[in-house]
Amino acid sequence: MSVAVEHIATDQPPDAAKARDLDYGWHSDNQVQLLENGEAYFPKVFEALREAQREILLETFILFEDKVGHELQHILIDAAQRGVKVVVSLDGFGCGELSPSFLGELADAGVTVQMFDPASKTLGFRTNWFRRLHRKIVVVDAAVAFIGGVNFSADHLGDFGPEAKQDYAVQVTGPAVADLHHFALAQSGRQPRARRGWRWRQQRPSAWTAESAEGMVRLIYRDNLQHRDDIEEAYIHALSHAQKRVVIANAYFFPGYRLLREIRNAARRGVQVQLIMQGQPDVLLAKLAARMLYDYLLKDGVVIHEYCQRPLHGKVALVDDDWSTVGSSNLDPLSLALNLEANVLIRDRAFNQQLYERLEILARDHCQTMPENRKPRLWLWRLTVGFLVFHVMRHFPAMTGWLPAHKPRLKPFKGQANER
Template sequence: MTTFYTVLSWLLVLGYWLLIAGVTLRVLMIRRSVPSAMAWLLVIYILPLVGIVAYLLFGELHLGKRRAERAKEMWPSTATWLGELKNCQSIFATHISPVSEPLFQLCAHRHGVPAVRGNHLQLLTTSESTIKSLIHDIELAEHSIEMVFYIWQSGGQVDNVAEALMAAARRGVHCRVMLDSAGSMHFFRTPYPELMKSAGIELVEALKVNVLRVFLRRMDLRQHRKIAIIDNNIAYTGSMNMVDPRFFKQGAGVGQWIDLMARIQGPAATMLGLIYACDWEIETGKRQLPQAPDTSMLPFEEEDGHTVQVIASGPGFPEEMIHQALLTAVYSARKRLIMTTPYLVPSDDLLHAICTAAQRGVDVNIIVPKKNDSLMVGWASRSFFSELLEAGVKIHQFGGGLLHTKSVLVDDQLSLVGTVNLDIRSLWLNFEVTVTVDDRTFAEDLACVQEDYIARSTRLNPEEWATRPMWNRIIERLFYFFSPLL
């Protein structure tokens, strides 16, 4: 009997170490950054079994077999649609500013379509103005309304959007809504999903969280886009979830969320519609590509005005597209660079690019919230402050609520507005979207918004930061270690 238990224990030990060796080999074989690989290896070796399970759950980008097949199957028809779109020569920009040219060339080569002109853009700086404008456009919709949001939370002004959407569906407008399963978990427990479906709205719960399938698809892969498209001609995108900030996460102690949305009218709305069509097909298997934009009427006729390129990322889309776009934008800066983000956990390459910009004389400003709703991300962000400050980057801590705006302004000419946080999840994991705008007037509007944020912020003093307590530094370094996994 003793011999049996001895052999069994040795077999268990051998099996465990074979499992460790197998997972280690898998970590090393998959192409990833060295810090990320080292972080995972340390987690696996320091936390027996728990580290292995964590890696199997969150270590690799599993879209799931069915969705992966759909993503692969949709590209031939998408490529054909883009090829036909190129016949509409009047919508494509013929002049790009020098500061925007590298980024727009990257997007044109990787996405397969050049930037489009003839758009009219408007920045919406409050949830109230965004919802009011959106409801107005919904009420005027004639053919279709398409929406995708990470979070939809009932209450306050959001219920007015739901009512307007249901009224549109009842009068014959084709309405489709796609909401992330985890982000909109509370919404799916309210009466509204059934009410919407009864009104004729196609409602889809994207990337359902299913405990039984945790090892078949990465459960923390999220649909993080925020897009609304009306009649294939008007679109909204930016950082705002479909929530009323007066009622959203009031117990978190960070104040109301501050967001920025762009209302777009013109061919760029059709490009956002194509992204929506791809997401819809990946999730449902149903193909419904948008119609080509109406080139007979462009909202903004000036040749150089409101030139837009739409960037999409996530499984099924060009790899590292958002990361490459941000790097290109930062390296294009010659005079001024302003970035706003709620979560600052950049990759080594992006951190190096930002610091290099400051060191070559660019006026670099980063605006982050003073209080963050994520404890881990808050501490991890602080671990990057020293290196940024030493390079000459100005860090502003916004005190008027949780600054949720994601924006980049380069040399008062090139603007990026969208859903992308400066963290690993947004750069390499989630479904994200960003609109890049080559237009000085739009850039001036964005600069006014960012300068208002700075006026409501406290600039971090490098000397004071250098004297922070030792226990702060220890916690920062601890969470810095986990930054590749956040």
């Protein structure tokens, strides 16, 4: 089965430019459910997809042709055949190995399949490494939304084996879903409907927090236009106001100076700061890069745990008793300076406590804690290499500008039936 590709957009989807200046605000009276790993995430998402009546918007970094991917494919085909409008946006790097037959079956059933920045291999290697569509968002009937770090692949299930990923996502219902729906429409190249009271802001709000702390949700995102630093700024603002506790569980931890400084400053003023890092990484460089920062943080009282049971893939954090964030953004140069990302901020005590309890179990039962006075062998050599690697990594996004000009594109796939 052949699959035709037609170019329709450059840099960003056409309607995304209209939404790029929008700062989504806080919404109250939402219900947010924590979903840990594929065992909790996939059943909830698949149930919502099976019950869809009008529309499914789905975007993901990775979709594999495994038991999870095939189940998703069958559900989407069934939805499209019963008249549901289905739009699937995939990343050209993360989904670059999908077969034409797999994509063609979706397209022939009426599913709109779009690939962000597809590229053929050159000498057996992929060249579309940077500025990836790294978001994981599902919106069904503009009534329920899912967002987090879980891809549609079997390696998010425990029965995958030792390499199964530890990860988190949330299910959101309530007024905040309207923003997630609007955002997903715009990013997929669809014209979002205007809503009463909609206002395009020229300046960003000065605060990232909400007055109320129950059921409050706000969508934040990162692009390469006018929202380059929104997720990083949200972390910095929350950390600068922390009074009691901070817990950050992040798969790829290599943030910039400002965020590192706020983490350290919080610990210095007596806040209990815990970081949960990868101890069994799926990318060894991630562990090596994070460990270069340990001494800087440990000496000021930051507690660092390494999760050793299986690869950590989560991107979550909490501050004090009511602020939390869950999403797709790591705290490394790729997520903070290149990729397209999305998180939700949550002000809700019950959710914060649930996330705290789950992370405490992770740290207590499945992690090793780094000693405060650790001094590894060859520490002077490690310090020198660490200094050089740190600065290379921090300037890595700017260094990508030395490469040939590259504008990511969103392209639709047309199945064989649509080519006739």
